[in-house]
Amino acid sequence: MGRQLTISCFRYNPNIPGDKPRMQDYKLEEYEGMTLFVALNEIREKLDPTLMFDFVCRAAICGSCAMLINGRPRLACKTMTRTLPSRFTVMPLPVFKLIGDLSVDTGTWFRNLQIRTESWIHTNKKFDFNALEVRMENKTAEAIYEPERCIECGCCVAACVTANIREDFLGATGINRVARFILDPRDERSNAEYFEVVGNEDGAFGCVGIMACADLCPMEIPLQENLAFVRRKMAAAGLKLQFPGVKIS
Amino acid sequence: MSAKHTHISDVLVIGAGLAAERSAIEAAEAGLSVIILSLVPPRRSHSTAAQGGMQASLGNAAMAKGDNPQIHFEDTVKGSDWGCDQEVAKMFTETVPSMIRQLDYWGVPWNRVTAGKKKLPSGLEVEDTKDREGLITARDFGGVAKWRCCYTSDGTGHTVQFVVDTVVCKLGIPVHDRMEAISLIHDGETCFGAVARDLRTGDLNVYLAKSTVIATGGAGRIYAASTNAVINEGTGGAIALSTGVVPLGNMEAVQFHPTGMPPVYILMTEGARGDGGYLLDKNLHRFMPDYEPKKKELASRDVVSRRMVQHIRAGYGVDSKFSTQQHLWLDIRHLGRQWVWTNLREIATIATNFNGLDPAKDLVPVIPTQHYTMGGVRTNKDGFAYGLKGLFAIGEAACWDLHGFNRLGGNSLAETVTAGYIVGKQLAKYTLGATQTFNYKLIEDFVKKEEERIKNLISGKNGRENVWEIRAAMQTAMMDHVHIFRTGPALEQGVAKLQELYRRSLKIGLRSSGQGANPELAQALRMPGMLRTALCVAYGALMRTESRGSHFREDYPKRDDTNWLKRTLAYWKEGADLPTLDYEPVACPYMPPGDRGYGEATAGPKK
Numbered sequence: 001m002g003r004q005l006t007i008s009c010f011r012y013n014p015n016i017p018g019d020k021p022r023m024q025d026y027k028l029e030e031y032e033g034m035t036l037f038v039a040l041n042e043i044r045e046k047l048d049p050t051l052m053f054d055f056v057c058r059a060a061i062c063g064s065c066a067m068l069i070n071g072r073p074r075l076a077c078k079t080m081t082r083t084l085p086s087r088f089t090v091m092p093l094p095v096f097k098l099i100g101d102l103s104v105d106t107g108t109w110f111r112n113l114q115i116r117t118e119s120w121i122h123t124n125k126k127f128d129f130n131a132l133e134v135r136m137e138n139k140t141a142e143a144i145y146e147p148e149r150c151i152e153c154g155c156c157v158a159a160c161v162t163a164n165i166r167e168d169f170l171g172a173t174g175i176n177r178v179a180r181f182i183l184d185p186r187d188e189r190s191n192a193e194y195f196e197v198v199g200n201e202d203g204a205f206g207c208v209g210i211m212a213c214a215d216l217c218p219m220e221i222p223l224q225e226n227l228a229f230v231r232r233k234m235a236a237a238g239l240k241l242q243f244p245g246v247k248i249s
Numbered sequence: 250m251s252a253k254h255t256h257i258s259d260v261l262v263i264g265a266g267l268a269a270e271r272s273a274i275e276a277a278e279a280g281l282s283v284i285i286l287s288l289v290p291p292r293r294s295h296s297t298a299a300q301g302g303m304q305a306s307l308g309n310a311a312m313a314k315g316d317n318p319q320i321h322f323e324d325t326v327k328g329s330d331w332g333c334d335q336e337v338a339k340m341f342t343e344t345v346p347s348m349i350r351q352l353d354y355w356g357v358p359w360n361r362v363t364a365g366k367k368k369l370p371s372g373l374e375v376e377d378t379k380d381r382e383g384l385i386t387a388r389d390f391g392g393v394a395k396w397r398c399c400y401t402s403d404g405t406g407h408t409v410q411f412v413v414d415t416v417v418c419k420l421g422i423p424v425h426d427r428m429e430a431i432s433l434i435h436d437g438e439t440c441f442g443a444v445a446r447d448l449r450t451g452d453l454n455v456y457l458a459k460s461t462v463i464a465t466g467g468a469g470r471i472y473a474a475s476t477n478a479v480i481n482e483g484t485g486g487a488i489a490l491s492t493g494v495v496p497l498g499n500m501e502a503v504q505f506h507p508t509g510m511p512p513v514y515i516l517m518t519e520g521a522r523g524d525g526g527y528l529l530d531k532n533l534h535r536f537m538p539d540y541e542p543k544k545k546e547l548a549s550r551d552v553v554s555r556r557m558v559q560h561i562r563a564g565y566g567v568d569s570k571f572s573t574q575q576h577l578w579l580d581i582r583h584l585g586r587q588w589v590w591t592n593l594r595e596i597a598t599i600a601t602n603f604n605g606l607d608p609a610k611d612l613v614p615v616i617p618t619q620h621y622t623m624g625g626v627r628t629n630k631d632g633f634a635y636g637l638k639g640l641f642a643i644g645e646a647a648c649w650d651l652h653g654f655n656r657l658g659g660n661s662l663a664e665t666v667t668a669g670y671i672v673g674k675q676l677a678k679y680t681l682g683a684t685q686t687f688n689y690k691l692i693e694d695f696v697k698k699e700e701e702r703i704k705n706l707i708s709g710k711n712g713r714e715n716v717w718e719i720r721a722a723m724q725t726a727m728m729d730h731v732h733i734f735r736t737g738p739a740l741e742q743g744v745a746k747l748q749e750l751y752r753r754s755l756k757i758g759l760r761s762s763g764q765g766a767n768p769e770l771a772q773a774l775r776m777p778g779m780l781r782t783a784l785c786v787a788y789g790a791l792m793r794t795e796s797r798g799s800h801f802r803e804d805y806p807k808r809d810d811t812n813w814l815k816r817t818l819a820y821w822k823e824g825a826d827l828p829t830l831d832y833e834p835v836a837c838p839y840m841p842p843g844d845r846g847y848g849e850a851t852a853g854p855k856k
């Protein structure tokens with residue numbers, strides 16, 4: 001027989017008139033290999049069909065299922081219950097708009113981020129259907145892939161001191177996204193143009209350096225290095241804007 | 250209640266996966282207004298889970314030299330066991346190289362050719378030449394004559410979906426996520442849009458458009474064990490089927506991927522075998538060469554999956570610590586830590602996360618698992634759905650019929666963007682010439698019908714059946730009766746069970762109040778449609794008395810081109826509890842039926 005688990009869940013559905021935020025306990029029996037994906041679905045199917053949460057890939061690659069598990073932002077689908085005490089809490093991620101219970105609206109937040117940072121390749125070249133691709137070093141492709149691996153789960157945002165108090169802060173994920181385009185030779189934006197996007201307190205200079213994000217990234221993206229990289233570029237671009245004659249490598 | 254909002258556009262795209270977004274781009278670039286609906290934000294669509302890569306005959310890598318669309322075409326037709334539409338396969342293989350390059354132009358960080366001599370795990374030495382350095386490279390995959398699977402590490406679906414979505418952002422195409430289409434609005438001749446339920450609030454919305462595109466992905470979740478995302482419930486096909494006039498094509502053609510990892514059945518990409526991985530049995534013997542001396546682990550998926558089950562049946566399976574079901578091993582240790590954690594990093598992480606294994610030093614348990622829905626909303630080669638004007642279908646939800654009875658690995662992602670482009674152009678042309686008509690009475694009737702369903706589910710007017718129990722029973726029935734090896738009697742029993750479940754699904758009553766974006770209500774609304782879909786699979790399989798590609802009948806083990814060179818069309822008539830099956834011929838204008846060069850026809854069973 002497995003352990004008896006008590007999962008204490010945040011409950012609140014803003015779309016139901018009169019509903020109030022509360023914690024609700026669910027008890028179930030643990031078994032070998034149980035993940036929170038399995039556990040929460042079991043609650044929904046056997047104990048409480050109203051419980052709202054989001055899973056899509058259940059393989060830790062789509063970023064749908066981040067929540068606070070015993071206070072820490074994590075992907076629920078890859079969290080094994082055996083790594084947790086027999087009683088633990090699950091809460092929705094902060095910062096993002098609550099949809100209901102454990103479900104939050106990361107989609108809208110990230111859409112706005114893409115649009116604000118104009119996260120697409122900016123180029124004046126036209127695509128030619130008959131031409132070969134432009135050559136690129138494999139090293140460069142791999143370097144772009146590294147930040148591109150972000151799954152937009154929101155863990156870094158939820159853990160971020162600045163994002164919790166400044167609504168417009170791009171967060172580690174936003175800065176990482178910009179790093180991805182700076183690294184990409186196909187994007188023709190100049191550093192000065194990127195400066196417009198992230199060279200301010202809502203971008204690369206808003207971070208106060210606590211770096212809770214870096215340990216929490218489920219994809220283990222080097223967020224700290226990417227921040228440093230973007231800051232260096234932006235500091236240089238900033239100087240250049242102030243002192244146009246100065247040569248900076 | 251009545252519809253909360255009505256949205257009007259030229260084109261309505263149901264789905265935000267790769268097929269959906271690529272077609273939306275084409276329509277928007279033609280100057281049309283487009284709205285995209287999705288269950289989830291686009292970047293969480295199942296396309297992002299694709300790992301291995303995309304087939305295109307670029308011919309850059311050493312082992313790809315001499316490749317061209319014709320060879321890709323031949324591989325595709327053989328893979329399909331001559332079940333595909335050869336016109337479509339021709340168009341596809343000729344277009345896909347420029348699609349890959351366009352994705353590159355948009356920003357996909359394709360892995361590139363690095364020059365130099367290399368020793369492959371097979372011992373073969375190859376040289377990537379200087380003249381190709383920096384061009385897009387490729388890896389080996391199952392059932393192909395050349396290396397043509399273009400990739401970004403093993404996160405290809407992720408990078409491609411992210412990049413295509415950047416173009417959607419740039420063009421400003423609105424995406425209404427958490428918005429589920431629950432029925433199509435039509436008059437039996439023309440489709441006018443869809444009724445959708447808002448998964449944030451529970452409200453009903455009406456979407457009206459000149460053209461509606463179904464791009465809702467696969468239906469893997471009719472099975473208990475599937476590599477598919479949990480949202481892949483086949484609802485797009487189901488709402489098309491419910492019209493009574495739109496058929497689903499070849500639903501019995503279901504792909505089982507050789508390497509799902511128990512107990513969670515997450516996929517271990519075919520790239521693992523493409524890159525040189527082996528399959529081992531309980532004696533750690535590499536058994537595939539015994540069955541398939543030529544292609545070994547890289548015969549087509551249907552063949553490898555059958556060989557694996559056959560080998561387990563012969564007593565060589567490994568006992569599982571999780572269940573009574575035995576498994577086999579995937580071995581990639583010999584590829585080396587560097588390779589495993591660079592080029593197969595995603596699956597290495599998955600093995601670590603879910604089984605505590607490091608594939609650079611541990612064997613990974615694998616078992617053939619439901620993976621891909623070859624069937625879907627039947628369309629012509631321009632993507633126009635049969636049965637309704639103004640309705641289109643693309644991607645895994647469609648039966649455009651690139652894949653016939655077995656899809657080649659890497660051909661599906663490639664299909665999504667290529668069909669998105671080809672069908673997108675056709676649909677733009679159609680839409681530019683179409684006029685929008687609003688028949689308010691008709692629209693109101695469709696909304697009322699959905700409201701009525703919701704009311705009855707909440708009040709329990711039709712019964713008190715439990716939706717989760719019915720879903721679980723359906724998934725088990727599909728595993729037990731409609732899996733890799735099929736027989737007449739087992740299928741008959743399966744059909745009977747599913748029919749019974751279908752009747753029960755019409756009597757579901759909610760346990761909860763159904764208020765707001767209630768998840769029980771969402772599942773209950775889908776359930777009859779999922780069972781109709783499952784019945785199309787099971788009944789189609791029962792009636793097809795031959796073996797072709799992934800459809801294997803132990804009682805009819807041979808392909809039968811005299812009687813069965815045809816495509817199944819399943820219709821659902823109002824009030825029925827079984828689909829009505831019709832058939833259309835499959836033409837072979839370029840390549841007459843022949844031997845695949847692998848599989849049961851050429852290699853004998855294990856002695």
Ligand SMILES: Cc1cc2nc3c(=O)[nH]c(=O)nc-3n(C[C@H](O)[C@H](O)[C@H](O)COP(=O)(O)OP(=O)(O)OC[C@H]3O[C@@H](n4cnc5c(N)ncnc54)[C@H](O)[C@@H]3O)c2cc1C
Pocket residue numbers: 263264265266267268269286287288289291294295296297298299300301302303304405406428429430431464465466467476477478480481484485516518620621643644645646658659660661662663665
């Ligand atoms: C684990 C895995 C790995 C794979 N790897 C490869 C690979 O390496 N190479 C390859 O070629 N293929 C691969 N495939 C197959 C391939 O990924 C899929 O076939 C393909 O991505 C499907 O794309 P799609 O656009 O048709 O659908 P999806 O990407 O599944 O998108 C469907 C969309 O429809 C939406 N939707 C569904 N129903 C509704 C509704 N009722 N209302 C509104 N929206 C709805 C969803 O929200 C989603 O946005 C893999 C598949 C799996 C399962």
Ligand code: FES
Pocket residue numbers: 054055056057058059060061062063064065066075076077078
């Ligand atoms: S469900 Fe996709 S990351 Fe957890």
